[in-house]
Amino acid sequence: MISVSTLTHSLGHRLILDDISVEIPKGKITALIGPNGAGKSTLLHLIARQNPVQTGVISLDGEDIAKTASTDMALRMAVVAQELGVASRLRVRDLVGFGRWPQHQGRPTEVDKAAVEKALEEFHLLDLSDRFLDEISGGQRQRAFVAMAYVQDTDWLLLDEPLNNLDIRYAKSLMAKLRNMAEEKNKSIVIVIHDLNYALANADYFIAVKEGKVAFAGETSDVATSESLSELYDAEVNIIESDGKCFAFHH
Ligand SMILES: Nc1ncnc2c1ncn2[C@@H]1O[C@H](COP(=O)(O)OP(=O)(O)O)[C@@H](O)[C@H]1O
Numbered sequence: 001m002i003s004v005s006t007l008t009h010s011l012g013h014r015l016i017l018d019d020i021s022v023e024i025p026k027g028k029i030t031a032l033i034g035p036n037g038a039g040k041s042t043l044l045h046l047i048a049r050q051n052p053v054q055t056g057v058i059s060l061d062g063e064d065i066a067k068t069a070s071t072d073m074a075l076r077m078a079v080v081a082q083e084l085g086v087a088s089r090l091r092v093r094d095l096v097g098f099g100r101w102p103q104h105q106g107r108p109t110e111v112d113k114a115a116v117e118k119a120l121e122e123f124h125l126l127d128l129s130d131r132f133l134d135e136i137s138g139g140q141r142q143r144a145f146v147a148m149a150y151v152q153d154t155d156w157l158l159l160d161e162p163l164n165n166l167d168i169r170y171a172k173s174l175m176a177k178l179r180n181m182a183e184e185k186n187k188s189i190v191i192v193i194h195d196l197n198y199a200l201a202n203a204d205y206f207i208a209v210k211e212g213k214v215a216f217a218g219e220t221s222d223v224a225t226s227e228s229l230s231e232l233y234d235a236e237v238n239i240i241e242s243d244g245k246c247f248a249f250h251h
């Protein structure tokens with residue numbers, strides 16, 4: 001479990017996160033949702049320890065992340081940021097290979113190499129594996145970064161808007177893979193996501209953030225309602241149930 005307790009974060013004089021306390025369950029998919037600028041990426045960066053906590057405590061499986069060694073964090077948590085820094089002269093295979101660095105510390109074994117090849121295959125990247133990152137499309141690059149995080153094989157996987165740029169086939173395939181990771185391998189996944197239908201279909205748990213505060217959090221079926229979502233986005237959202245599945249209609 002990730003436990004966020006009384007987390008407050010400012011940038012300059014602006015309060016970005018305001019007294020956030022929330023728990024993220026283990027072995028589940030958690031959708032982190034909310035309007036643009038709500039603070040989702042800031043929260044994710046803090047959980048991933050990419051920025052230091054100013055006020056409050058974040059603990060990972062009971063351990064304060066501020067006191068966890070970086071090497072230990074890298075073995076427990078993989079992250080795909082919203083803005084993908086592109087080291088342009090890097091080939092797809094090399095990028096994915098970097099994902100194994102925490103395990104092999106620069107000396108890849110056959111196991112590491114096999115894991116990279118498997119990830120390239122699973123993310124439909126084999127044909128692109130020798131291409132440079134700045135010579136492929138945004139969606140293809142997105143998949144390469146997700147594959148890099150996937151190959152780390154950590155218990156926790158944090159993804160900031162990973163569906164950006166993905167067409168329906170790859171978006172569906174990624175969500176199915178995340179479900180499989182949670183169900184079959186007990187991986188814990190946090191995904192920042194704007195597509196409510198993918199979130200409703202795949203997330204076990206929702207955390208909604210608005211203006212730096214938690215608007216609501218809980219099991220998907222308990223908290224994702226027409227009322228809660230319409231209020232969250234200041235826009236009409238209707239949740240309709242059909243065939244035992246929930247759909248969000250907003251136009
Ligand atoms: N480097 C920064 N300096 C100042 N404000 C920032 C910076 N980065 C983000 N913000 C502000 O912090 C708020 C939260 O941003 P962010 O966490 O990226 O939101 P979200 O991911 O929910 O869209 C926004 O109001 C944004 O303008």
Ligand SMILES: [Mg+2]
Nearest residue numbers: 040041042082
């Ligand atoms: Mg963001």
